[in-house]
Amino acid sequence: MADLHLSVDRTAGGVTAQIAGELRAAVRQGRLAPGARLPASRDLARDLGVSRGVVVEAYERLVAEGFLISRVGAGTRVAPAAAARGPAHDTMPPHAYHGERATTPDLTEFPRERWLAALRHALSTMTSDAFDYSDPGGVPCLRRELAAYLGRVRAADIVPTDLIVVGGVAQGLAITIRLLAGESPGSRVRLAVEDPTAARQVPLLTSSGADLVHVPVDDEGIDVEALARTRARAVLVTPAHQYPTGVVLSPGRRADLMAWAAETGALVLEDDYDAEFRFDRDPVGCLQGLDPGRVALCGSVSKPLAPGLRLGWVVAPRGFSERVRQARADLDLGSPVIEQYALAHLLASGEYDRHLRRMRREYRRRRDAFVAAVAAHLPEFRVRGVAAGLHVYVELPEGTREERVAEAARDAGIIAEPAAPMRSRPDVGAVVVGFARLPPHRADPAVRALAAAL
Ligand SMILES: Cc1ncc(COP(=O)(O)O)c(C=O)c1O
Known part of the structure; x- marks a missing residue:
């Protein structure tokens, strides 16, 4: 019994x-x-x-x-x-469904009070009608606020109706690729991706209908001559801070890339995932601002606020944006409205910008502390991609195994991911290290412990 x-x-x-x-x-x-x-x-x-x-x-x-x-x-x-x-x-795993990522922001810094105030504001000002299904492209006030924000901060060139609110960059890319692949069952689109690239995104891209071709990235960003040889109909790039190498796309390459798009009629998918965090000088404007007719700009609040909000945007060329909106309607009728109103309020009140300014300062301190600690304790490691974002790309001396470094780093309290799964061809060994959750005072002892373990 x-x-x-x-x-x-x-x-x-x-x-x-x-x-x-x-x-x-x-x-x-x-x-x-x-x-x-x-x-x-x-x-x-x-x-x-x-x-x-x-x-x-x-x-x-x-x-x-x-x-x-x-x-x-x-x-x-x-x-x-x-x-x-x-x-x-x-x-069910209680949290961190996909494991620790190097690019995750410091979630203890989520502006709880400000978000609560924004939610309260939304709930006390929304009309009853606003709780109904909204425009699948997003609530109008958020689309206007985001268009203005991206114009101001990312030098984007946006008419609010061309901005579609989505559940993060991931969903924005999935919808866009599905549209590029076409309606008929089994139809695919040839999509160029950077090499190395975000390996985690690959299943999402291929299941959305993309056949991937890998194009090398060097110190200036994606190799546009190699891209031209792929005959791809679209390219996915991370120009502000290449994932994972951290390279910023050079002015010459930006021009070449847009010229290639204009010549071939290809669409540039711009993943602007961490562009708000540029530390040493003003952020470079997004590609979308150069040629709004050739670029689909995808961004989200995942780095500035938190990935769990699942709020992002796609800014697409006129006409195509309407198809993205329609696709969102066909898929699930849009994103949750209360959070959209709350985000609109956070933007309109200036709280979003204030939070960003504070976090930019804080992350710069963390980056500086981490980079200094590596220089002191692991001088044979080469830290790249420090100009922006929440992670750096650390190249390892010959013979040092990525897995071993990533493991020892984790033991020392540093989030590090091996770069091998992100590459399609052999290259110098490297790990992607997230510094956003490593407070400045912990950087030196953590890196010292890592050096000792190795
Ligand atoms: C390269 C890259 N793109 C986009 C994202 C963000 O995706 P989402 O906006 O769907 O949270 C991440 C998050 O880790 C990323 O690393």
Whole structure:
């Protein structure tokens, strides 16, 4: 007979539902295996201090749901198929679904108070109608605020109707690529990506309909001559801070890239994922501002605020933007509206800019501390891509294994990812290190510990 540990609060009411809920959870979690026999209702009622009828009713409910079976003479047992109902809820990873990323911002710095105030403002000013399905392209005030913000901060050239609110860069890219690939089943688009590139994005790109061609990145960014040889119809680039190398696309290459797009009619997908964080001089404007008719600019609040908000944008050329909006309508009718109003308020009130200014200063201190610590304790390591963003690209001396460094770094409290999975051809060994969550005072001891371990 199954040994049950049910916790039932007899003073709370709904005792039948409580017992049923506890038993259901026990079956789902495998604590009650298929075929296990349950106590007689009389015995369980006595153990729990409830009336027998309550237990009988709870058993009946679970029999009706298919968790239990009841046969005269054989008592009540867990149904044979009950275990196949899927994983128990508490086996879900509690957080960090994709593991630690080098590019994640310091989430302890999320502006909780300001976000709360913005939510409160949204909820107290939204009309009742605003809780309905909104424009699938996003609520108008957010589209206007984002268009103005991107014009100011990224030198983008945007008409608000060409800005579509999406659930992050990831969704923006998925929708855009699906449209480029075309409507017919199985149709694909030849998409050039930088080499090295964000390996995590690859499944998203290919499942959206992209056949990838890898184009090398050098000290100036993507090699546009090599790109021209691929006959790709679109290219995905990270011009402000190449992921993962951190190279900023040079002025010459920017011009070459846009000339290539104009000549071939290709679309440039600009992933502007961490462009707000440029430390040593003013940010370089986005490519979209150079030629709004050839670029789809994708960005999000994942770095400035938090990835969990799942709020971003696609700014697409006129006409194409309407197709993105329609695709969002076909997919899921748009992003949650309350958060959109809250973000609009954060932007309009200047709080978003204030938060960014503070974080830019803070991240610059962290970068400086990390870079100085590497110079002091690991002088044979070469740190690249320091001008912007939340990560640097650390090239390793010959013979040093990426995996070993990443592991030792983690042990020392530094987030580091091997670069090999991001490359399509052999190159100098490197790890991608996130400095955003390493406070300045911890950088030196952490890097010293890493050096000692190696
Ligand atoms: C290269 C790159 N692009 C985009 C993103 C952000 O994606 P999203 O806006 O969907 O959170 C990340 C996040 O880690 C990234 O590394």
